[in-house]
Amino acid sequence: MAALLRFSAARFLAGVAVMKLKRPPVNSLNMELLTEFAINLEKLEIDRGCRGVILTSAVPRIFSAGLDITEMCGKNADHYGEFWRAVQEMWLKLYGSSMVTIAAINGSSPAGGCLMALSCDYRIIANNKKYTIGLNETQLGIVAPFWFKDIITEVIGHRAAERSLQLGMLYSPTDALKIGLVDEVVAEDKVQSTASAVMAQWLTLPDHARQITKSMMRKPSLDRLVTHREADITNFVSYITRDSIQKSLQMYMEMLKKKGR
Amino acid sequence: MAALLRFSAARFLAGVAVMKLKRPPVNSLNMELLTEFAINLEKLEIDRGCRGVILTSAVPRIFSAGLDITEMCGKNADHYGEFWRAVQEMWLKLYGSSMVTIAAINGSSPAGGCLMALSCDYRIIANNKKYTIGLNETQLGIVAPFWFKDIITEVIGHRAAERSLQLGMLYSPTDALKIGLVDEVVAEDKVQSTASAVMAQWLTLPDHARQITKSMMRKPSLDRLVTHREADITNFVSYITRDSIQKSLQMYMEMLKKKGR
Amino acid sequence: MAALLRFSAARFLAGVAVMKLKRPPVNSLNMELLTEFAINLEKLEIDRGCRGVILTSAVPRIFSAGLDITEMCGKNADHYGEFWRAVQEMWLKLYGSSMVTIAAINGSSPAGGCLMALSCDYRIIANNKKYTIGLNETQLGIVAPFWFKDIITEVIGHRAAERSLQLGMLYSPTDALKIGLVDEVVAEDKVQSTASAVMAQWLTLPDHARQITKSMMRKPSLDRLVTHREADITNFVSYITRDSIQKSLQMYMEMLKKKGR
Known part of the structure; x- marks a missing residue:
């Protein structure tokens, strides 16, 4: 497996792992990255020395562009089903993590990238007007x-x-803060230090009480996906294989190519 | 059927219908207007040339005063049941519309008038302190x-x-904006042009993806009424036929008459 | 039964009872106070002369410190079960009250004290930076x-x-207002008069319509506890009797003692 994540050693000092997405040019979430992410998060989950994870990007100006469209385009139904299961698995692991999870959003974060950020316990974004965040799928x-x-x-x-x-809205950092999509906007060079400081604060809480409380808040949504997981895969496959959708995605990929991505 | 709605021809140009309520003096929603509204909305729904509806008033200073109290007072149980079904039908059609629906609120909008506005996708209200909006039923x-x-x-x-x-609160436009009851407050002479501009923006989205997304957000509430529709009618009839309620409504009608409405 | 609540005669004038918690030093909610509270609220509930209750404290600088930890520490399982049932009963009565309930929060209000305030219809807190309010259980x-x-x-x-x-967050009055945990922050000497003024406003509404509306909003949550009441007691007893939890609580009590409480 390729090393699509980079880990900081910080966790050996303070119980905190820093996971850096590094799949240039835009950290798009393909099958391989999703799988590697879920496996590594699971390892940290059972490592009693690790109490918190900071999720961030090793690629400049982008947190994650979201799901890799090449995984959803021009492939067969089995592939789409397998891919969607990997997307679900990433989310179940991240949203359901008992660790403290903090998103240090140091770049744009549309669609699936936004979902990853939303699934953490706390979101800090760099104050750069060029960065946007949101679930822009309808676009x-x-x-x-x-x-x-x-x-x-x-x-x-x-x-x-x-x-x-x-509307498939993408928000600037300050607009995202206004509607509560992120918790804090800080100067670009303060994202990581702020994440560490916030993590230190969250780790002052007793793990046991905090974990049960987190689970109590999140279990209904997690259960909903677990219950409807197969139907959600069937639904995705039947949707994504439609001619009209495939055409939309292909046009979008063409546009990305023209933009030089 | 009387023409209680006025349609603008704008839709032939840009896929947008403008529905203007015109039942002076206060656009109160009687059986006839509710029925006409539901039928016309349904027609637009199946007209593939129409993608959006702007809902507004042709009567100065009032968007809609809500349900016509004369339909709820001094009539028999069958009438009340039939009336309530028409109210439900209006809402199921409007809240469940697959078109983009924008409320251009150019006057006061209490009770059922507020419900109509709340059922649209976006709400723009004229910046006039004399206008109020809210679900004031308890009053x-x-x-x-x-x-x-x-x-x-x-x-x-x-x-x-x-x-x-x-509290049955009625809000000024600026207070309504503060709590999120409306999305935008604009100068009185900018209500229609803002509605058109917002509509143009919403119509840039691909219909199919937007419609499924809208339905996903609204289906649970729509289903709840569909499931409990008959019970809701029974409940309304049994409530409205109580002596104490009839007395309250009659007192309210007396007050309105004294006010010259 | 000791007089742990003090009643003002105000209700004989205007249909309003003022309930003042007075169990120094911190109005901690022990079995006796919870029981007395529920019984007295029930009495007011059936007293047709009483339409509203203002809940406040007779102890300076504290609204209520929440559940009395001595009831949850070093006792047997039967005691814990009985205590938890009393906590539930207090809440079912207060949150489910058909009267207008206003919290005049004239001091700190952590944990169970915050729950009592949250269960009222309206919350006014004294503008004193030393006061905090919040559900700080995880702490x-x-x-x-x-x-x-x-x-x-x-x-x-x-x-x-x-x-x-x-995070078990405790908020200052102004921060509590920002997130909507309280409705109003007023000068310390205006808490009671503001509560009276707000009560007068709420009492202008017809009781019947207001009560049904309140019940419609609150019934789902009340029903959830009623349905799961025994499981919630079993769960509490099994949780609170754990060695680790007993140890946490004992450490907390030691800390309180050192602080001179």
Whole structure:
């Protein structure tokens, strides 16, 4: 397996792992990265020396561009099903983590990148107007699945989520803060230090009580996906294999290529 | 059927219909207007040339005063049941519309008028301190039904909804904006042009992805009414036929008459 | 039964009872106070002359320190079960009250004290930076039960509740206002007069319509506890009797003793 994640040794000092996504040019989440992410998170989960994870990017100006569209385009149904299961698994592990999870968002974070950030306990974003964050799926002609919808509804409330999802809105850091999509906007060179400081604060809490409390808040949404997991895969495969959707995605990929990505 | 709605031809140009309520003096929603509204909305729904509806008023200073109290007072149980079914139908059609729906609120919008606005995708209100908006049912001694409660809870959150409904609060445009009951406050002469501009923005999204996303957000509430529709009618009839409620409504009508409405 | 509550005669004038908690030094909620509270609230509930209750403290600088830890420490399982049932009963009565309930928070209000305030219809807190309010259970190494979680989620929304509960956050009055944990911050000597003025406003609404509306908003949460009441007791007893939890609570009590409380 390629090393698509970089780990900082910080955890040996203070119980904190720093996971840096590094799949240039835009940290798009392909099968390999998703799998590696889930496996490594699981390892940290059972490592009693690790109490918190800071999730960030090793690629300049991008946190993660979200799901890798090449995994959803021009492949067969089995591939799509397998890919979607990997996306679900990443989310179940991250949203359901008993560790403290902090997103240090040091670049743009659309779609699946935004979902990863939303699944952490706390979100810090760099104050750079060029960065955007949001679930912009409709802009691409596709639909965020119900559990993306559930989590953004939990974070920003029903009304803001409805508008945000219908329009596929991407927010600047300050606008994201206003609607509660992130918790803090800091200078670009303070993202990592702020993440460490916030982590230190969260780690002052007794693990046991904090973990049960976190699970109590998140279990209903996690259970909903676990219960409907196979139906969600079937639904995704039947949706993504439609001619009209494949065409939308291909047009989007062409556009990305023209942009030089 | 009387022409209680006025349509603008704008839709032939840009896929947008403008529906103007015109039942002076206060656009109160009687059986006839509700039925005409539902039928016309349904027609637009199946007209593939129409992608969006702007809902506004042709009567100065009032968007809609809400349900016509004369339909709820001094009639028999069958009438009340039939009336309530028409109210439900209007809401199921409007809240469940797959088109982009924008409320251009150019006047006061209490009770059922507020419900109509809340059921659109976006709300723009004229910046006029004399206009008020809110679900003020308790002020009249009556109770908003569960689906009015569901929708205001979705829009402004549980706490604000509870306070708002218990007190039957009516908000000025700026206060309505503060709690999220409307999305935008603009100068009185900019309401229609802003509605058109917002509509243009929403229509840049691919219909299919936007429609599925909208349905995903709204289906639970729509399903709740569909499931409990008959019980909701029975409940309304049994409530509205009580002597004490009839007395409250009659007192309220007397007051309106004295005010010259 | 000791007089742990003090009643003001105000209700004989205007349909309003003032309940003042007075169990120095910190109004901690022991079995006796909880029972007395529930019984007295029930009496007011059936007294048709009483339409509203203002809940406040007769002890300077403290609204209520929450559940009395001595009831949860060094006792037997039967005692814990009985105590927890009394806590549930207090909440079912207060959150489910058909009267208008206003919290005049004239001092600090952590944990169970915060729950009491959150269960009222309106919260006014004294503008004193030394006062804090919040569900700080995790700070003590314990977990707020699901219905504490439900109610704070209803009041401040899912995201704010999750962060607040995980960190066991205590807020200053102005910070509490910002996240919606309280409705109003007023000068310390205006707490009671503001509570009276707000009560007068709420009492202008017709009781019947307001009560049904309140019940409609609160019934789902009340029903959830009623349905899971015995399981919640079993869960509490099994949790609180753990060695690690007993140790946490004992350490906390030692700390309180050192602080001279």
